[in-house]
Amino acid sequence: MQVLWQEELNYRALDQWTREIPIVAQRGKVTDRNGVVLADNSTAYTVYARSNAITDKSAAANVLAQALEGDAAQIYEKLTKKKASEITVAKRVNKDKIQTLAQSVVEGVYYARDNIRYYPKNAALCQVLGFTSSDNVGTTGIEKYYDEYLAGKNGELLYETDLVGVEIEGSVATYLPAEDGYNVELTIDYGIQEIVESALYKTAAQYSPVSAECIVLDVNTFEVLALGNYPSYNLNDVPRNDAELLNKQSRNALVCDIYEPGSTFKIITSAANVEEYLQGNAKAYSTKHVFPSSRTRAVDGTTVKCWSNHANGKHCNQTLAQALNNSCNPCFTDMALSLGKETFYQYLSAFGFGKKTGIDYGGEAYGLLLPQTAVRDCDLARIGFGQTIAVSGIQLACATASVVNGGYYYTPRLVKRIYADDGYVALETENTVKNRTISE
Numbered sequence: 038m039q040v041l042w043q044e045e046l047n048y049r050a051l052d053q054w055t056r057e058i059p060i061v062a063q064r065g066k067v068t069d070r071n072g073v074v075l076a077d078n079s080t081a082y083t084v085y086a087r088s089n090a091i092t093d094k095s096a097a098a099n100v101l102a103q104a105l106e107g108d109a110a111q112i113y114e115k116l117t118k119k120k121a122s123e124i125t126v127a128k129r130v131n132k133d134k135i136q137t138l139a140q141s142v143v144e145g146v147y148y149a150r151d152n153i154r155y156y157p158k159n160a161a162l163c164q165v166l167g168f169t170s171s172d173n174v175g176t177t178g179i180e181k182y183y184d185e186y187l188a189g190k191n192g193e194l195l196y197e198t199d200l201v202g203v204e205i206e207g208s209v210a211t212y213l214p215a216e217d218g219y220n221v222e223l224t225i226d227y228g229i230q231e232i233v234e235s236a237l238y239k240t241a242a243q244y245s246p247v248s249a250e251c252i253v254l255d256v257n258t259f260e261v262l263a264l265g266n267y268p269s270y271n272l273n274d275v276p277r278n279d280a281e282l283l284n285k286q287s288r289n290a291l292v293c294d295i296y297e298p299g300s301t302f303k304i305i306t307s308a309a310n311v312e313e314y315l316q317g318n319a320k321a322y323s324t325k326h327v328f329p330s331s332r333t334r335a336v337d338g339t340t341v342k343c344w345s346n347h348a349n350g351k352h353c354n355q356t357l358a359q360a361l362n363n364s365c366n367p368c369f370t371d372m373a374l375s376l377g378k379e380t381f382y383q384y385l386s387a388f389g390f391g392k393k394t395g396i397d398y399g400g401e402a403y404g405l406l407l408p409q410t411a412v413r414d415c416d417l418a419r420i421g422f423g424q425t426i427a428v429s430g431i432q433l434a435c436a437t438a439s440v441v442n443g444g445y446y447y448t449p450r451l452v453k454r455i456y457a458d459d460g461y462v463a464l465e466t467e468n469t470v471k472n473r474t475i476s477e
Contacts, residue, residue: 055195055211056087056123058149062189064173065218067166067180069227070453076166076180076272078152082135084126088116090145090198097143101126104138128171129153149194154180156272162230164266164289165223165398165451168275177287179221179451182399186455186463189218219463222453224260229253233263241267250291252430256438258468259447261396266290291430293400298433300364302423307361308440309384310372312475320375324357328368337415341370341422366422373421374414381417382409387474388436389446390428395471396449402429436474443477445470 038046061083067076084105091097094116102109105127115124128151135148154169167178175184192215197208233251240249246267253263270276270286277283288294313321322328330353332343343365347353360368373381385391391406405427407416419425428436431449439446448469455464 058194060192062215063217190216259449295427369421370418444475
């Protein structure tokens with residue numbers, strides 16, 4: 038037993054004859070790419086008591102209530118009814134109250150530094166940053182995704198005590214220091230983020246939408262430079278008591294929700310068509326091809342219409358560039374059908390639709406893409422102009438970026454690096470090409 042179980046028995050013995058004061062690790066900061074602090078800490082304290090070490094519990098309850106501005110009866114109840122050897126009297130106590138408490142020495146009462154997460158920019162980037170629980174554990178967003186790095190490791194101050202938890206006179210304390218968390222540097226540029234959020238609020242004020250989103254992506258790296266959702270909430274005043282409101286306002290719709298992209302998807306259809314033409318596919322259309330002037334197409338007994346009535350020759354006899362400029366649905370129906378579902382689906386896969394982009398954020402949506410075997414011509418026709426398909430905002434942003442950067446599809450990123458205060462870099466992300474979508 039003493040040889041094989043030595044480590045475990047030593048730990049159990051130490052736990053029996055010592056009592057510990059936790060030393061809370063400092064949670065790492067979150068900054069933008071230029072060092073602007075987006076998540077920080079403010080110092081607070083947690084007050085503990087060992088009821089077995091308190092001889093006059095009524096007097097102790099009164100002293101604690103006066104110093105902490107609490108209820109003496111409730112504190113007395115904790116001291117007398119709790120069976121635990123250690124009781125948490127109060128959390129998140131400010132320094133002034135601790136100084137008041139320190140003036141009244143109460144045997145068996147002690148306190149330890151705690152940290153309160155603080156967000157200097159209030160509501161800015163709230164759906165990306167996320168927030169922590171009352172115990173300073175990442176709950177959503179970057180706070181949760183990178184909690185392993187941000188959290189750090191708590192330490193302890195150990196005191197030798199007797200059987201009931203009373204400190205032994207003349208005992209020597211053992212100090213186990215805390216290891217502070219790493220800092221996280223985002224790819225976000227707060228200057229651009231401010232512009233994005235201002236635009237969202239102006240849009241909301243003018244049009245009163247249910248929601249609005251905006252993302253700014255570097256097309257050459259897929260680093261997210263700004264990401265905003267409306268409505269938002271103040272990270273320093275999280276509506277924890279209203280689960281429905283909290284879910285609505287804290288949800289990062291650009292990553293976690295999907296929608297029919299509509300005409301913005303025509304960029305993808307055009308790119309696939311041009312690439313196939315350049316590869317010698319006889320069914321694809323050249324950029325000089327003139328599409329028929331009819332404003333409708335009949336497919337599988339259904340009719341696809343252009344939003345324009347084509348009156349007075351408007352939107353008639355269009356080239357690809359004109360069809361894009363005029364957003365003429367029938368032209369993109371022609372492209373999708375001419376490519377066929379097998380070829381078109383190869384491009385949809387290359388552009389990342391129906392699967393995750395791999396962004397470093399929890400809860401990313403896959404999107405919605407009909408199984409290729411189930412697609413009819415009328416479905417394919419509508420996919421060509423962004424219907425009968427659902428995408429996330431980050432999917433569409435990445436796909437579009439790969440169209441204009443020469444066909445490179447990178448893994449999108451929200452974090453540039455993770456580092457310690459002393460400069461040690463624990464993680465540095467790199468540009469990672471997942472695949473090619475089209476030729477340059």
